[in-house]
Amino acid sequence: MSAEIILGVGGGIAAYKACELLRLFTESGHRVRVVPTASALRFVGAPTWAALSGQPVADDVWSDVHEVPHVRLGQHADLVVVAPTTADLLAKAAHGLADDLLTNTLLTARCPVVLAPAMHTEMWEHPATVANVATLRARGVLVVEPAVGRLTGVDTGKGRLPDPAEIFAVARRVLARGVGAPADLAGRRVVVTAGGTREPLDPVRFLGNRSSGKQGYAFARTAVARGAQVTLISANVSLPDPAGVDLVRVGTTAELREATLKAAAEADAVVMAAAPADFRPAVYAPGKIKKADDGSAPTIELVTNPDIAAELGERRRPDQVLVVFAAETGDAEANGRAKLARKRADLIVINEVGTDKVFGADTNAATVIGADGSVTPMPEQSKGDLADGVWDLVVTRLSGRP
Ligand SMILES: Cc1cc2nc3c(=O)[nH]c(=O)nc-3n(C[C@H](O)[C@H](O)[C@H](O)COP(=O)(O)O)c2cc1C
Numbered sequence: 001m002s003a004e005i006i007l008g009v010g011g012g013i014a015a016y017k018a019c020e021l022l023r024l025f026t027e028s029g030h031r032v033r034v035v036p037t038a039s040a041l042r043f044v045g046a047p048t049w050a051a052l053s054g055q056p057v058a059d060d061v062w063s064d065v066h067e068v069p070h071v072r073l074g075q076h077a078d079l080v081v082v083a084p085t086t087a088d089l090l091a092k093a094a095h096g097l098a099d100d101l102l103t104n105t106l107l108t109a110r111c112p113v114v115l116a117p118a119m120h121t122e123m124w125e126h127p128a129t130v131a132n133v134a135t136l137r138a139r140g141v142l143v144v145e146p147a148v149g150r151l152t153g154v155d156t157g158k159g160r161l162p163d164p165a166e167i168f169a170v171a172r173r174v175l176a177r178g179v180g181a182p183a184d185l186a187g188r189r190v191v192v193t194a195g196g197t198r199e200p201l202d203p204v205r206f207l208g209n210r211s212s213g214k215q216g217y218a219f220a221r222t223a224v225a226r227g228a229q230v231t232l233i234s235a236n237v238s239l240p241d242p243a244g245v246d247l248v249r250v251g252t253t254a255e256l257r258e259a260t261l262k263a264a265a266e267a268d269a270v271v272m273a274a275a276p277a278d279f280r281p282a283v284y285a286p287g288k289i290k291k292a293d294d295g296s297a298p299t300i301e302l303v304t305n306p307d308i309a310a311e312l313g314e315r316r317r318p319d320q321v322l323v324v325f326a327a328e329t330g331d332a333e334a335n336g337r338a339k340l341a342r343k344r345a346d347l348i349v350i351n352e353v354g355t356d357k358v359f360g361a362d363t364n365a366a367t368v369i370g371a372d373g374s375v376t377p378m379p380e381q382s383k384g385d386l387a388d389g390v391w392d393l394v395v396t397r398l399s400g401r402p
Pocket of ligand 1: 014039088120123
């Protein structure tokens, strides 16, 4: 689907990254009108935006006045994305100021608005900015948490613009849900686990599994696009960091357990998409295990890891929604139902797995069974669409809970 997109650009050092975001939008067939601020034009000039978008570029309300651009641009947009959003723009948007074309557009837009702030940590954490972000979120504006990393100069901290490809991924999910779709996870804290844990055997070997983390990352991205505050606990995943998540990296099942139980204590919903290793070697060999002279193979004793999903089920508050997964190779539905009861979860996402199915693929098919007896078949679809389908079921269960 081709959409009318307004790409607002604020006067931050990350303005150059918006060129990449613009390309991602245009290359996927969208019509993009870039609306930079006057400060943004000091970082990247109008010819760059005009050439890359194939559209005229203005920053004030006095060009092409006969077309009334200060009203028309916002009115006709399917999506407004501002990247980078400066502290100044957050303040103006929160208070409804309209002294240039971008701020006018923000007031006239009735479509979803995604703001990707970028600034120094001090500016981001200032009570004025915190209050402005809260005001905007309460109004349904999607303010994507900045990433942690290198800032302008030598500083490091929270305030970095997420990767353009990841801002694009959030925008795509917002567009996929349609103009009228609410940010129905706004104000909710969710925890998503992703990837597969690895249990070290010696310094060079581990016992692991084939989980790529793609489905878990899709859950995290879609939750961000629906306004949630997301903690993503990632076990050995080599995918780009999704925009707007609080990312916690873990290696083993013990680490996954600790991070998940801690984050889940505050969460409205927990989605256990990670594949924890059920067993670990009883003994870790501090040196590489060598081949025996007679060629015989070593015997490796395993012990059972803690069952994180069952612990979450035991500890969860009655108002928390717990989603678990069953990767099954046999009688998937029967095994899944038994697991749902054992873990005391609200929903179980059952998929049949095999070497050529699900792992590492961009699509997935599943059956989702609810503790209330509901059965929702989800045919083969993108992992993002499947995640949105499961979030729909989570939102239904959250509504009515505080
Ligand atoms: C080199 C440089 C880098 C800047 N980077 C940022 C930034 O990343 N985020 C921010 O909020 N402001 C940043 N500023 C300050 C803004 O440019 C300034 O607040 C300006 O008024 C923003 O205008 P605008 O919101 O209309 O784009 C920077 C200024 C300079 C000179």
